[in-house]
Amino acid sequence: MLDVRRLQVLRAVVTGGSVSAAATALGCTPSAVSQQVAALEKETGTALLERAGRGVRPTAAGHLLAEHAVVVERQLAEAGAALADLLAGRSGSLTVRYFATAGAALVAPAVAAFRREHPRVRLDLGMTDPEDPLRDVLGGGADLALVVRPHRSEHRGLRLVHLLDDPYRAVLPKGHPLGTKRVLDLADLAGEPWVGSERPGPCLDAVLDACAAAGFRPGFAVDSEDYPTAQGFVAAGLGVALVPLLGLARPHPGVTVRKVRTPEPVRAIHAAVRDSARSRPVLAHLVTALRETAGGGAGSGEGGRGPRLSR
Structure with a gap:
């Protein structure tokens, strides 16, 4: 592999027409220039300069290498600019799972x-693995994943950045007697048949933990693992459900949605990032955008009013 510095010296000689002119342009001595050219000739095994009056001119090989030196210098400049953009967060790529x-x-x-x-900045957006949403981030396949905070939240090499708390709402069939109340105590739902809206994991855990705090365990009459289907079962009169506010962007016309208290079930949504990637400016910019979006309210399930979501 040819020495880049020596190629640059050769180009300066060819451009200036003499060793002394190259030395002036490079800010070094003529002897140092001559040494670099001699080393390059030894490296290539051929003469690169020949005498031309008081100066020098390139041989065919010297002319060829001088032309390539221009390309190398341009590529080095482009690489430096690209690196500066990357380090400043102006370019790069991110893989995001949600x-x-x-x-x-x-x-x-x-x-x-x-x-x-x-x-x-190039973005690769895709869904998380519902069985193991942290796997891609921990394995290096994703830079960031949105997750509901698990019970075991300590993962070596991983940081969870809190984005928002997503409260659950009671979803009742239209005309249900409890629908006359503006806010329900969670215990009001204890004797009702339930429609499950969550698959096993931290979201279902949030529901079950809240019910346990209210003194009961829900009796599930129907299992469903997505919110639109759960609302359909509730609208058909098969039971009641708890659905997080972000899952109620489009409430079913056959249901009534009410707030819940004592306690209010909440799932905490986080951005999961590797500790080794936290210093990347482009990733920090995306986390900031997510936090600003969360702080401004995201989604609505109650009369078109967006919730105030805490950071």
């Missing part, structure tokens, strides 16, 4: 805002 309700209500508006500020 779950459905967070994708629609949080990721989409955050990514739109991010792209306006960072149009040259």
Whole structure:
């Protein structure tokens, strides 16, 4: 492999027409220039300069290498500029994983805002693995994943950045007697048949833990693992359900949605990032966009009013 510095010296000699002119342009002595050219000739095994009056001119080989030196210098300059853009967060790429309700209500508006500020950053957006949403981040396949905070939240090499708390709402069939109350105590639902809206995991844990705190365990008459289907079962009169607010962007026309208290079930949504990637400016910019979107309210399930979501 040819020495880049020696190629640059040769180009300076060819451009200036003499060793002394090259030395002046490079800020070094003529002897140092001659030594670099001699080393390059030894490296290539051929003469690169020949005498021409008081100066020198390139041989065919010298002319060829001088032309390539121009290309090398341009590529080095481009590499330096690209590295500066990457380190400043103006370019690069990010792989982002998310779950459905967070994708629609949080990721989409955050990514739109991010792209306006960072149009040259490439984004690979996709769904998380519902069985193991942290796997891609821990394995290096994703830079960031949106997750509901698990009970075991300590993962070596991983940081969870809190984005928002997503409260659950009671979903009742239209005309249900409890629908006359503006706010329900969670214990009001203890004797009702339930429609499950969550698959096993931290979201279902949040529901079951809240019910346990209210002194009961829900009796599930129907199991469903997505919010639209759960609402359909509730509308058909098969039971009541708890659905997080982000899952109620489009309430079923056959249901009534009410707030719940004592306690109010909440799922905490976080951005999961590797500790080793936290210093990347482009990733920090995306996390900021997500937090700003979350702080402004995302989604609505109650009369079109967006909730105030805490950071």
